Amino acid sequence: MTLTSELIWQDQQHQILFELIDEIKADNVDVSTFTRLIDYAEHHFSLEESYMQALEYPDYDNHLAAHNKFRSELLKMLDDHHHYDKGLRDMLADFLSEWLKRHIFGVDKKLEAFILNSERK
Numbered sequence: 097m098t099l100t101s102e103l104i105w106q107d108q109q110h111q112i113l114f115e116l117i118d119e120i121k122a123d124n125v126d127v128s129t130f131t132r133l134i135d136y137a138e139h140h141f142s143l144e145e146s147y148m149q150a151l152e153y154p155d156y157d158n159h160l161a162a163h164n165k166f167r168s169e170l171l172k173m174l175d176d177h178h179h180y181d182k183g184l185r186d187m188l189a190d191f192l193s194e195w196l197k198r199h200i201f202g203v204d205k206k207l208e209a210f211i212l213n214s215e216r217k
C-alpha cells in the first residue's frame with residue numbers, strides 16, 4: 097500500500113457522510129434517515145478517535161470536543177425530526193454539511209497529516 101492511499105478510508109467516509117446528510121432533504125425522509133446518519137457518523141468519529149488514541153495525538157481533546165458537538169446536534173435531530181418540514185430539513189442539511197466541510201478542511205486535515213507522518217517512522 098502506498099502512503100497516499102493509506103488514509104483513503106477517511107475521504108470515503110466523509111463522502112458517505114455528505115450523501116447521508118443530503119438524504120435529509122429528500123421527500124420520503126423518516127426516522128431511519130436520521131438513524132443511518134447518526135450511526136455512520138458514530139462509526140466514522142470512533143475510527144478517527146481510535147487512531148488519535150493509538151498515536152497519542154496531541155490535539156485529541158479539541159478534536160474529540162468537535163466530534164461530540166456534532167454528535168449532540170445529530171441526536172437532537174433524532175428527537176425533533178417529526179417537527180421538520182422541508183424548509184427546515186434543507187436548512188439543517190446545509191448547516192451540517194457546512195460544519196462537516198469546515199471540520200474536514202480544518203482538524204481532520206491536521207489529523208491526516210499526523211497519521212501519515214507517524215506511519216512513515
Ligand SMILES: [Fe+2]
Nearest residue numbers: 144199203204
Ligand atoms: Fe474528525
Ligand SMILES: [Fe+2]
Nearest residue numbers: 110140144204
Ligand atoms: Fe472525519
